[in-house]
Amino acid sequence: MKYIKLNLEKGPSGIIYPSVYHTVPLQGGYITEKDSGKGTMLLWGDNKSIDKYLGHSAVTELTKKEAIAYSEAHEERRLKVTDQALVDFLKIKALLGKPFTEEEEAAIDIDNPEGGFTKTKIFADQIKNL
Numbered sequence: 001m002k003y004i005k006l007n008l009e010k011g012p013s014g015i016i017y018p019s020v021y022h023t024v025p026l027q028g029g030y031i032t033e034k035d036s037g038k039g040t041m042l043l044w045g046d047n048k049s050i051d052k053y054l055g056h057s058a059v060t061e062l063t064k065k066e067a068i069a070y071s072e073a074h075e076e077r078r079l080k081v082t083d084q085a086l087v088d089f090l091k092i093k094a095l096l097g098k099p100f101t102e103e104e105e106a107a108i109d110i111d112n113p114e115g116g117f118t119k120t121k122i123f124a125d126q127i128k129n130l
C-alpha cells in the first residue's frame with residue numbers, strides 16, 4: 001500500500017489532474033488546507049497503481065505516517081447528529097432539569113456508535129488500520 005498527496009492547481013478550464021487520474025482510480029479524499037486554503041487530495045492504493053502517478057509535478061509520495069500527520073493537521077472531525085429525535089428529546093429533558101438515565105448518558109457519548117452523535121471520519125481514520 002502506498003500513499004500520495006495530489007496538489008490541485010487551477011488551470012484555464014478548471015482543476016488540472018494528472019492524466020492517469022481519470023484512468024487509474026485510487027481511494028482517498030479531498031482536503032482544504034486550514035492555513036492556506038489550497039486544495040489537495042490524499043490518495044492510497046496498491047503499489048502498481050500509485051507508481052503510475054509518480055513523476056507528475058503535482059504528486060508527492062508520502063509514507064503512511066506522513067499521510068496520517070498531514071490529515072490530522074489539515075482536516076477536522078466534525079460532530080454529526082445521527083438521531084435527531086433522540087437529540088431533541090434529550091435537549092428538552094435537559095431544559096426541564098430532569099436527570100438522564102444511564103442509556104441517555106450513553107446516547108450523548110460521541111464515541112458510542114449507538115448514540116445520537118458521532119464524529120465524522122477524516123483520511124487518517126480511514127487508513128490507520130490498513
